[in-house]
Amino acid sequence: MTSILYPRLLDRAARELHQQYSHATLEQLQDRAAFAHRSAVFAATGGRRVTEDELRDLRNRIVKAAENAGFPGEGRRADRASFDLEVAQLLHERSGLVAAEASVRSLWAFFALVLLPDVSYWRYPSPPADRVIGTDITRHVWGRLWWRAHLLALPQQVERYRLLDVFGEAAFDQIFARRKSLGGSRVLIRALAETWPSIDRGGVNDRQLLRDVLKRLLRTSVIVEFEALDEDELRRQVAEAAAETVAFLAEDTPLSGRRHAQHE
Amino acid sequence: MSRAFPFLRPPGDVVVAGLWSRAVIDGTEELPRELPDWDYDTVLSIHRPVQVDGLRARRLSGLADDAELDLTVRWAASNSALRGRAWRTAVPPRDGVELNIEFDLDGDELGGILEFHTVLTLRRSTGGASAAAARRPGSVLWNDKFSILLQGDAILFPLAIADFHELPYPTKASWYLEVGEDLEAAALGSILLLANERREIVVKALAVAGSPTDADRRILSTLRTDVQRTLIERALTHEDFADDVDYPTGSLGALLAAVLRTTFPAFTLEALRRERLSEPALFTSRIQDATNFLAAP
Numbered sequence: 299m300t301s302i303l304y305p306r307l308l309d310r311a312a313r314e315l316h317q318q319y320s321h322a323t324l325e326q327l328q329d330r331a332a333f334a335h336r337s338a339v340f341a342a343t344g345g346r347r348v349t350e351d352e353l354r355d356l357r358n359r360i361v362k363a364a365e366n367a368g369f370p371g372e373g374r375r376a377d378r379a380s381f382d383l384e385v386a387q388l389l390h391e392r393s394g395l396v397a398a399e400a401s402v403r404s405l406w407a408f409f410a411l412v413l414l415p416d417v418s419y420w421r422y423p424s425p426p427a428d429r430v431i432g433t434d435i436t437r438h439v440w441g442r443l444w445w446r447a448h449l450l451a452l453p454q455q456v457e458r459y460r461l462l463d464v465f466g467e468a469a470f471d472q473i474f475a476r477r478k479s480l481g482g483s484r485v486l487i488r489a490l491a492e493t494w495p496s497i498d499r500g501g502v503n504d505r506q507l508l509r510d511v512l513k514r515l516l517r518t519s520v521i522v523e524f525e526a527l528d529e530d531e532l533r534r535q536v537a538e539a540a541a542e543t544v545a546f547l548a549e550d551t552p553l554s555g556r557r558h559a560q561h562e
Numbered sequence: 563m564s565r566a567f568p569f570l571r572p573p574g575d576v577v578v579a580g581l582w583s584r585a586v587i588d589g590t591e592e593l594p595r596e597l598p599d600w601d602y603d604t605v606l607s608i609h610r611p612v613q614v615d616g617l618r619a620r621r622l623s624g625l626a627d628d629a630e631l632d633l634t635v636r637w638a639a640s641n642s643a644l645r646g647r648a649w650r651t652a653v654p655p656r657d658g659v660e661l662n663i664e665f666d667l668d669g670d671e672l673g674g675i676l677e678f679h680t681v682l683t684l685r686r687s688t689g690g691a692s693a694a695a696a697r698r699p700g701s702v703l704w705n706d707k708f709s710i711l712l713q714g715d716a717i718l719f720p721l722a723i724a725d726f727h728e729l730p731y732p733t734k735a736s737w738y739l740e741v742g743e744d745l746e747a748a749a750l751g752s753i754l755l756l757a758n759e760r761r762e763i764v765v766k767a768l769a770v771a772g773s774p775t776d777a778d779r780r781i782l783s784t785l786r787t788d789v790q791r792t793l794i795e796r797a798l799t800h801e802d803f804a805d806d807v808d809y810p811t812g813s814l815g816a817l818l819a820a821v822l823r824t825t826f827p828a829f830t831l832e833a834l835r836r837e838r839l840s841e842p843a844l845f846t847s848r849i850q851d852a853t854n855f856l857a858a859p
Contacts, residue, residue, distance in 0.1 A: 301670070308756075339729075341721065397644055398670065398671060482638070518698075522701055522702065524700060526647070526683040535698070535699075
């Protein structure tokens, strides 16, 4: 696939914009939305440059999704979660980005600070710099959504994005934060997502469970090549790691704590 | 870092792996350590001959003769931090099995340092195996790794040509190297070389970096030295940078550490920091010396 190249917003300009926008109202930010910036440049790598029409289309779609979630009003928390899922799929399906290009931080700074400043600061009011500048893609308001879709998308066309909502935001952050060790293996992340709903939690809360399963898988990855396994076997090993976690953690979880955890 | 495996592994010579090669327009060539002409649209057609002593590998791993083994190639790219299976085949229980690793790899997910891990794994253990033998499917019995630097255009970084009049940099500057702050971020996503389109001789030299004239070569030499100086100074002035930290492969921190190590192998970080402050002129000359600044080709 030929990548569509997006402008990269230079670091200094990104920091200046973030400083200005931190004190701006949503109405002012709506006026600042643009399709180009004098400090945004295209890199001379393979691919073709995104057109203004494509940027406009992407912006319109994301703004519409935001309006459905209450933008510019505060909206409900649940609406923002569904907004994230919708935009994750939308960005992945329609941006034409390939993974190598989507790893470039300054491109996401362009999305947050030039193309969608109003929606960015609505989604994360008073955000720390990494939410918009892209110092850490795993935290970036738009970059983390594209990556969530990329890591969980299935290789088929039908119901390609059905695993997107398996993990909540905090849970996916745990996986994504381990991108360089485990999270870069899409077959493993998909196996985890396929297995996750059916795990018998035995009262162990999701956050603890996931953290410990990831630790176990990381330890195993030193001696086992997950990429060599068939999907069924990979799911079996993930389920096994989860069962070990539950057995291990349930011993330390008092019964009252287990009842509480089930309602989280 | 070496790994301690909690199961028997055969000696390394049960697999004799040949050279990696790639298809080019007029045949094949040994896969180089750097691919300067690579971009996202490039499809790599990779080949590697391998000979496996399938029976010996099983017996010396404590496995039964009918245990099932696979030979797999996994790719991993530093830019995207992604990995995946490139190729896999079953290894029959015979010695001297000739296998041809062959696969095409799209550029979509690659960039930075690309690694190929060739791995002999257990697919399924069977009855009669030793208690010390591997049991878990996927257990690594043998492995090796090959790395290539992609996107190594003549200056090793993504390049953008822009009018500096439009940028927050001095209008008559020839270039500017953007370097990120996050030492653990992928180096090639953190560095961007901007060349000023108003400096036509620089833009032209970059365009013909593969076959430069003498005049272009002098410009490229100046550019390289300056880029290297900028990276070294970033390392020396970054308050979190340290030379005893194991930065992730392909990260900005790892790149800065490598540049320092190769440019000044005999100096400690602290010595360089001191000299840069107390003897800046000598420090500049030292960089020119280390980078062969304007040396004849």
